[in-house]
Amino acid sequence: MSTREKITGVILAGGQGRRMGSVDKGLVELRGRPMAEWVIERFGPQVDELIINANQNAERYAAFGYPVFPDDIGGFAGPLAGLHAALARAQHPLVATAPCDSPFLPADLVERLYRGLTQADAELAVARTFDQPHPVFCLCRRDVLAHLDEFLAGGGRKIDFWYATLKVVEVQFDDEEDAFRNINTRDELDDVGR
Numbered sequence: 375m376s377t378r379e380k381i382t383g384v385i386l387a388g389g390q391g392r393r394m395g396s397v398d399k400g401l402v403e404l405r406g407r408p409m410a411e412w413v414i415e416r417f418g419p420q421v422d423e424l425i426i427n428a429n430q431n432a433e434r435y436a437a438f439g440y441p442v443f444p445d446d447i448g449g450f451a452g453p454l455a456g457l458h459a460a461l462a463r464a465q466h467p468l469v470a471t472a473p474c475d476s477p478f479l480p481a482d483l484v485e486r487l488y489r490g491l492t493q494a495d496a497e498l499a500v501a502r503t504f505d506q507p508h509p510v511f512c513l514c515r516r517d518v519l520a521h522l523d524e525f526l527a528g529g530g531r532k533i534d535f536w537y538a539t540l541k542v543v544e545v546q547f548d549d550e551e552d553a554f555r556n557i558n559t560r561d562e563l564d565d566v567g568r
């Protein structure tokens with residue numbers, strides 16, 4: 375029987391939330407609880423270490439009881455900046471990501487990404503529903519850090535462009551499409567109920 379390699383999970387909460395009025399989306403309440411707490415509840419049990427990437431309100435995130443760290447390249451460079459900081463801090467050889475604004479993410483997200491990654495012997499596995507990729511739901515090997523370092527140092531910022539330089543496998547979650555619903559605007563928040 376093979377044992378699963380250990381996985382660090384990072385919640386990406388480093389964005390600016392402009393479409394919601396420049397708020398810290400992870401701290402916005404959905405049905406009375408911050409969205410980050412929903413993500414912690416669903417994502418936390420799937421990984422061996424949980425860490426939170428946030429660029430504002432560090433103390434409020436720390437109150438959830440997990441290590442909190444900012445991007446190590448400035449200027450809100452996008453989710454790759456958060457992944458970069460996470461890869462540098464992760465204790466385990468694999469790193470899984472989940473965004474702070476997806477409170478209903480699949481309970482078997484990491485397990486299925488891990489199966490896809492190892493079966494394909496890929497460097498990175500990314501979730502997809504039908505023809506829609508979900509780039510901020512990924513699992514990758516920690517040792518892609520050097521490669522990401524180079525990409526960022528060369529001015530690269532777009533996650534899709536970086537993925538195109540790696541051995542990537544897409545893992546289908548068509549049966550769980552609703553679980554990838556993310557909340558970007560006040561209207562979307564209203565839709566799922568405050």
Ligand SMILES: Nc1nc2c(ncn2[C@@H]2O[C@H](COP(=O)(O)OP(=O)(O)OP(=O)(O)O)[C@@H](O)[C@H]2O)c(=O)[nH]1
Pocket residue numbers: 386387388389390391392393394399427445449450451452453454455456457472473474475510558
């Ligand atoms: N670390 C880090 N994460 C980011 C950054 N920008 C976006 N993210 C994260 O990437 C994921 C997708 O973010 P988006 O919804 O596209 O961007 P956002 O900044 O949160 O929101 P908008 O300003 O409305 O686009 C979320 O988990 C964000 O927290 C960034 O500059 N740094």
